[in-house]
Amino acid sequence: MGKENKEMTGAEIFWECLIREGVEVVFGYPGGYTLPIYDALTRYQDKVRHVLTRHEQGATHMADGFARASGKVGVAMATSGPGATNMITGLATAMMDSSPIVCVTGQVPTSVIGTDAFQETDITGATLPVTKHSYLVSDIRDLASSIREAFFIARTGRPGPVLIDIPKDIQNAKTEFVYPTNPIILPGYHPPRRATGEQVSKALELINEAKRPVILAGHGVLISGTSNQVRELAEKGNIPVATTLLGIGSIPDQHPLNLGMMGMHGKAQANHAVQNADLLIACGMRFDDRVIGKVSTYSPKSKKIHIDIDAVELNKNIKVDLAINADLAVVLRQIIPGVKARKHAYWTRKIKEWEKDADRRDILNKKTDVLIGAQVINKIWEGTKGKAVVVSDVGQNQMIEAQYYGHDEPHTHITSGGLGTMGFSLPAAIGTSFAVKDREIWVVVGDGGIQMTISELATAVQENANIKIAIINNGYLGMVRQWQQLFYNARYVETPIYSPDFVKVAEAYRMPGYRVDKVEDIIPTMRKAQAHQGPVLIEFVVEKHDTVYPMVPAGEPLHEMVRRPHAQSDAKDN
Amino acid sequence: MQHxxxxLVEDKPGVLNRIVSLFRRRNYNIKSLAVGPCETxxxxxLTIVxxxxxxxxxxxxCNNLLKLINVIEVEDVTNVPTVIRENVLIKLQVNAANREELKNIARERNARIVDEGERSMILEVTEGVGKIQATIDILRPYGILEIVRSGKIAITRGDNGSEIKNGVVGKGTDSSRATEQVNNYLY
Incomplete structure (x- = not known):
């Protein structure tokens, strides 16, 4: 590196540091207070690609999607003030789902900070609750170390978003650039590693003595790269696995021990298993309210082991018998050798019984003239051989995707779980397309969600992102409509939503667009979309009043699921 | 119950903001907060009640506090032998008729007279030496002009220094662990 020890501007140091972090793509939107950084980009364009988004929120979701698909840190950039505040939704989304992104914002010059200068916002203050950490760089000499620490903090421990706010004068200031090579020392940051010997033996005692154990696999399984280990633990001890929404992909869909997703819209067998278990082994999950239902009746007969890298999650929502604050990858290495082979004959039989009581079969066999969302997802699964990365949005589309697209591998299911950010899927999929080159990428989104970030269609076309966008159009904000149907006497207040002609929208953005309203047209249309290298939009016109079942009403016991009303009669047709 | x-936190801009923001965000109530430099x-x-x-x-x-990057150590000393102090300054209305009476009260309550004006007097009471609330209650009928409290400060008894390693919640001091993760904590 001939550039070492040379005098550079803050803007140049910024790009030098990003390149040293291995960054190859950034998603951003320029503005007045990032002009020096953008001007310096001209000298680094051979090493870093900048993707111009249409909104800063889109940039954050792209960085997020890139991070979730690649395991690397995603980078988003915005100018000060409105550019920075537009990032807050993306930061909160990444924070809730432990996604490692670094967001860089421009700031007014240090000399005028605090004077309400043009486009000034206290963005480090505003983002305090939705970032893992943040930096306001007030001295050029701190710039390189701040960037380095930001990436380190974002990707280690429980990953999360870090914001770096860089005033314009710091971008212009010059200093001798010496890239720090010493180990990063943060006196207050030591992500935990191992379980104690005592914890390991207690865990083994509980696991080996359990008669009705269930593993709960969360996003932490994917983040820590332990899906193989979780599978090994499951197979060795013959322990069924239920996943959270973000834990989907941690065990192959068709694996005999996979119970599927648990929780509010989880599979009946998963919820019954959790409620009747005598041991829960919670791995990298946080007992979210959507997963536990009513706290006081949650899995009442079970002992509970909870392994999580974030101490704050332990004993937060559910009191557990053994809380292990450590790195899941290390804990599983410590535990698995001591796990004894078990048959769990009664438990296996019981789960088989519950499996017969699935809603899945019923809806797929339903004979109707109109498309059903579940059929669409099932066909997308069939037409992609279950191998695609599917980025789903939020609401009914997200739940039917989780229920009907069988994911076999980690990081093939990307969605905004914790925050439930509508509009996440399209930009996140664009970000994913920079990380995933060997798989199809499908977006599953509703007619409401797509309109929240529809401007990013331009970004998709501009970058020729190879994504296929499936709009599940039921003419409603479907999940809210469903709650109105079930809990507000079907008063559909402000949930019917007007949409443009999506095929014409696609055409206007100069991308192929199709409309499908018959089951037999799904696969042929998919084939056309798959044949096109680049973004394609397909609008699926589906049943307006379809409802996602099973459903555990908020705050109700997990086993008291509202089932599809016609389940019994339809099941007989099969 | 009060805890x-x-x-111990890094002395950097915005750290106090992070701590206070955390308490608000997680819906915890701060009764008092005292901050200042320490021996390092x-x-x-910080002493937080x-x-x-x-x-x-x-x-x-405690765990939420520890999760903040700039927080180095945290200990809940509620059930640990501790010296706790809090100072209060009370400015009183005084006249010729009650000046001596108030001086007597100050003596009885272990309060120091730190300033005397023509029509006022400032008393200092230290919790642990005197009793703040009881003193305030006694003085109130005489006419209190102003009260300012420092918030509690606490220090544990015994021979150990301030390295809070035996806390209920401790972060540990193995500084090699963080760097170990740079390379191996990817997906």
Whole structure:
């Protein structure tokens, strides 16, 4: 590196540091207070690609999607003030789902900070609750170390978003650039590693003595790269696995021990298993309210082991018998050798019984003239051989995707779980397309969600992102409509939503667009979309009043699921 | 029940903001907060008194504090032998008729007279030496002009120094662990 020890501007140091972090793509939107950084980009364009988004929120979701698909840190950039505040939704989304992104914002010059200068916002203050950490760089000499620490903090421990706010004068200031090579020392940051010997033996005692154990696999399984280990633990001890929404992909869909997703819209067998278990082994999950239902009746007969890298999650929502604050990858290495082979004959039989009581079969066999969302997802699964990365949005589309697209591998299911950010899927999929080159990428989104970030269609076309966008159009904000149907006497207040002609929208953005309203047209249309290298939009016109079942009403016991009303009669047709 | 927490934090801009924001965000109540430099340069020491009845939630307060990058150590010293002090300054209305009476009260209550004006007097009371609330109650009928309290500060008894390693919640000091993760903590 001939550039070492040379005098550079803050803007140049910024790009030098990003390149040293291995960054190859950034998603951003320029503005007045990032002009020096953008001007310096001209000298680094051979090493870093900048993707111009249409909104800063889109940039954050792209960085997020890139991070979730690649395991690397995603980078988003915005100018000060409105550019920075537009990032807050993306930061909160990444924070809730432990996604490692670094967001860089421009700031007014240090000399005028605090004077309400043009486009000034206290963005480090505003983002305090939705970032893992943040930096306001007030001295050029701190710039390189701040960037380095930001990436380190974002990707280690429980990953999360870090914001770096860089005033314009710091971008212009010059200093001798010496890239720090010493180990990063943060006196207050030591992500935990191992379980104690005592914890390991207690865990083994509980696991080996359990008669009705269930593993709960969360996003932490994917983040820590332990899906193989979780599978090994499951197979060795013959322990069924239920996943959270973000834990989907941690065990192959068709694996005999996979119970599927648990929780509010989880599979009946998963919820019954959790409620009747005598041991829960919670791995990298946080007992979210959507997963536990009513706290006081949650899995009442079970002992509970909870392994999580974030101490704050332990004993937060559910009191557990053994809380292990450590790195899941290390804990599983410590535990698995001591796990004894078990048959769990009664438990296996019981789960088989519950499996017969699935809603899945019923809806797929339903004979109707109109498309059903579940059929669409099932066909997308069939037409992609279950191998695609599917980025789903939020609401009914997200739940039917989780229920009907069988994911076999980690990081093939990307969605905004914790925050439930509508509009996440399209930009996140664009970000994913920079990380995933060997798989199809499908977006599953509703007619409401797509309109929240529809401007990013331009970004998709501009970058020729190879994504296929499936709009599940039921003419409603479907999940809210469903709650109105079930809990507000079907008063559909402000949930019917007007949409443009999506095929014409696609055409206007100069991308192929199709409309499908018959089951037999799904696969042929998919084939056309798959044949096109680049973004394609397909609008699926589906049943307006379809409802996602099973459903555990908020705050109700997990086993008291509202089932599809016609389940019994339809099941007989099969 | 009130809990007393000692926290050692990096002395950097915005750190106090992060701590206060955390308490608000997680819906914890701060009864008092005292901050200042400690024996180690670059490190500030906080004594925080919280009002949290649930012991699990109290433990989460500590863990949440530890989760902040700039927080180095946290200890809940509620059930540990501790010297706790709080100072209060009370400015009183005084006249010729009650001046001597008030001086007597000050003596009885272990309060120091730190300033005397023509029509006023400032008393200093230290909790632990005197009793702040009882003194205020006694003085109130005489006419209190102003009260200012420092918030509680706490220090544990015994021969150990301020390295809070034996705390209920401790971060450990193995500084090699963080760097170990640079390379191996990817997906």
């Amino acid at each position: 007393t927490i000692i926290a 340069p670059g490190v500030s020491r 919280t009002d949290e009845n649930d012991s699990i939630r109290q433990n989460l307060v």
